[in-house]
Amino acid sequence: MAVADLAGARLRPVAGDRDRRARRVMLALIAVLGAVSVLSLGTGASGTSLWAALGKLARGEEIGLREEVILFDIRLPRLAMGAMVGAALAVSGAVMQGLFRNPLADPGLVGVGAGAGLGAICAIVLGAALPFALGDTLGQYLVPVAAFFGGWATTILLYRLSTSRGRTSVAVMLLGGIALGALAGALSGILIYMADDAQLRDLTFWGLGSLAGATWDKVLVAGPLIALALAATPFLARALNALALGEGPAAHLGIAVQRMKNISILTVAAATGAAVAVSGGIGFVGIVVPHLLRLITGPDHRYLLVNSALLGAALLIAADMIARTVIAPAELPIGIVTATLGGPFFLWILLRNRSLLDL
């Protein structure tokens, strides 16, 4: 009896231990992501049915060219890009919040998105002036790589600005981020003035902030950067947990603080840069997703980062589905969907949890 009790006590999760819940949420999110993906493949302005096409394939029949193009060259790359961009935005938000030790540090909010945008615009407008060989080698990658460097420079600048002697000042971070964002916006404006007609068309397409232009090319361009960023997160999780105590205490726990800060900044820059380069910047995902997950399963980054990637991907796919269908056959920019859903939702979360939010 006593032994059974002991074993029971061992197995029962201790109060305050949210690991098990986080793992269950992870499984649920995988299921949700799968479901949303299938749903998204089956929905679209053309009314092409995924099931009909799959049924034909299963019976060994040919599917029509039109169906094939719509499913494999329009919907599938768009799905892949939505998942990638959603995961990238949510994870870069979560990592940046961990790095700055603040739930408001979102790349979009503090100017990193604008910095990445400036990089992308530089590439579009000034790319033609590059030495021919360099422009040719980089080719497709020029815009995302430039966006990455723009985001990287902004993140580093912001961290230097707001952190002194291991303390990050929230006020300086937010205000400095706003200033950096405005500066990047102004420089972008100047570049846009300098652009010729062809470049302006590129810029307009790029700046729409939507997944409408998704192609396999774009997926292959942004994919590697985002995959690299996501691959770094498992190594960051424990260090970000320790960093919640402050830089000094994290170092005393054996964390190589400077190195983990560098990796975090590179991760944020790569994920934000790639996402901005292909989608033009979509708001709210990076702040709402990690925040919501923190409320459900706690701030433990071992789960927070993975779950953020899953939820961010699922959310963006769903938002894109809404964007494609509410005013079909026309499309809403997805940024409008994420803002109208995310804004009020975020305010509601804030109001409910004022006591737990510690700036």
Add this chain to the structure above:
Amino acid sequence: MLSAADIHVDLAGAPVLRGVSLTARPGGMTVIVGPNGSGKTTLLRALTQDLPCRGAIRLDGDDIAYMPGWRLATRRAVLPQASRIAFPFTVLEIVRLGLMAAGSPPPPGRASDALARVGLAGFEGRFYQELSGGEQQRTQLARVLCQVWEPVGPDGARWLFLDEPVSSLDIGHQIEVMDRMADYAARGGGVIAVMHDLNLTAMYADQVILLAAGRCLAAGPPAEVLTDDLLSRAYGCALRVNTAPPAPATFLLPHMARRVG
């Protein structure tokens, strides 16, 4: 053994520590005392590499500047003077962070054991931000204890560096925590603590380091350092040390400090 030779620290261009040396042995408790601003926290932060300093700090003969962080983390744990946590972690999650530095995976109940040792059994599920100041301080102490649970490890003695570990505790918990620290030292670990309470210092310290204006005024056993003359000089007020007749421990009365009229 931990030894620091001729430590100098400048902060914001002004010298804060001007050549402090100390030697602390495991198996005993070393307590740093001194008035506000005398450099106690600065000394502790220099000893734990939170601040750049001039002078050498050696742990069992090895210069700690050349020891990798992960190895130091298995040898010493540090309790800062004030701790703020960024996200809504629970007490258990905070204490478990201390286990991160442990080399081999510890037994599952370790974090709860540590909480029980600081009188916080049952607090696992509470949010850290919703605890009282003293409860937060004891949670941090449990985290630090988790990190260097066994006083002696394969590489030798382990160390606790504590900046005012009992400053916001009531007298009962002060005694409980000081007993824990004394027990840690008695089992072979090293303890270096900054304290303001001279009575507790007299009761528990094996060595007292008295700082004043960035210099070491005296170092040695409590009976030699906590004297009328030295304390009056350090704190700038008349103090008289006394001994309760039956017990060997030193105690002091602040009554002399009060000027009548």
